[in-house]
Amino acid sequence: ALPICNPAVPFNMREQRYGGTDTFTMTMASHTLKLGADIWRNEDTMDQLYARYGTYNFASLSAFATDLTGNVKATKDYATFEQTLGTPTTDLTSLMLAGFAEDTWKVSTRFTVNAGVRYEKARLPNPTEPNPANYLSEFIPSPKTNFAPRLGLAFLIDNRTVVRVGGGSYYEPFSGQLIHDMWAGGGVYQSYYGLTPTEVGSPVFPKPLASTATTTLNSALLGQFYAAPKFKNPYTLQATGAIERRLNRYVSLAASFVQSEGKRIPTGTNQNLVGGVSTSET
Numbered sequence: 001a002l003p004i005c006n007p008a009v010p011f012n013m014r015e016q017r018y019g020g021t022d023t024f025t026m027t028m029a030s031h032t033l034k035l036g037a038d039i040w041r042n043e044d045t046m047d048q049l050y051a052r053y054g055t056y057n058f059a060s061l062s063a064f065a066t067d068l069t070g071n072v073k074a075t076k077d078y079a080t081f082e083q084t085l086g087t088p089t090t091d092l093t094s095l096m097l098a099g100f101a102e103d104t105w106k107v108s109t110r111f112t113v114n115a116g117v118r119y120e121k122a123r124l125p126n127p128t129e130p131n132p133a134n135y136l137s138e139f140i141p142s143p144k145t146n147f148a149p150r151l152g153l154a155f156l157i158d159n160r161t162v163v164r165v166g167g168g169s170y171y172e173p174f175s176g177q178l179i180h181d182m183w184a185g186g187g188v189y190q191s192y193y194g195l196t197p198t199e200v201g202s203p204v205f206p207k208p209l210a211s212t213a214t215t216t217l218n219s220a221l222l223g224q225f226y227a228a229p230k231f232k233n234p235y236t237l238q239a240t241g242a243i244e245r246r247l248n249r250y251v252s253l254a255a256s257f258v259q260s261e262g263k264r265i266p267t268g269t270n271q272n273l274v275g276g277v278s279t280s281e282t
Helices: 061-068 176-184
Strands: 012-028 031-047 055-057 080-086 089-106 111-123 146-156 161-171 190-195 235-246 252-263
Antiparallel strands (some): 055 080, 080 190, 089 111, 146 161, 161 235, 235 252
């Protein structure tokens, strides 16, 4: 493919993040209890329309040359054409609320247990211009079950050797880019079109689509980006293990193991192809 220009530019983005946290710690006998909460506020301002001036993709140099030089018959030898119309600027604010509880229990002089749980809830902005033909573009799902338990154990084998093991889950917050795409990608605030030369209304190189194309092109050609009804945050399951030996008053030797496995990684599916001859997924 031979794009005429980089479809991602011009692109301007600004991110501001504010946060605060507070914790309360109390010791009772062999237990040390810690409670806390934190809040984050993100504001993402973005100025971008993907391929706002139109992008032609050619399968070969000869096809590009045919459309570039003396194309008096207005032939269309390109493979695909892309352009996004609409409002380029978005200013979105999201809020993350979290609370946690943790207990450190000193079972004996040699054995300590650390257990806790963290809960997170995101408050995401709803699109101001959803697509009336698709109810999934009216909101951005925010899960209510993001509980993340953690457990750690430490055992002192002798006065010089300690063994530690632990594990837990950790959620990944929704990125600003993802929130932007789901907020503006319903097909109204920003309208993306991907055309082939044979479709009605497809332009002739090097012309872009007119701003009135949203009323003249078939709505079936309109690209939409939205989340599944039960869209959830990805998370990782992490496990650690270590053994540490004090060799002398100055030197200690440790061997450790860390495992981190990603779960529920987001995938994108082209719904136009589902049920057809081929399905494209990323």
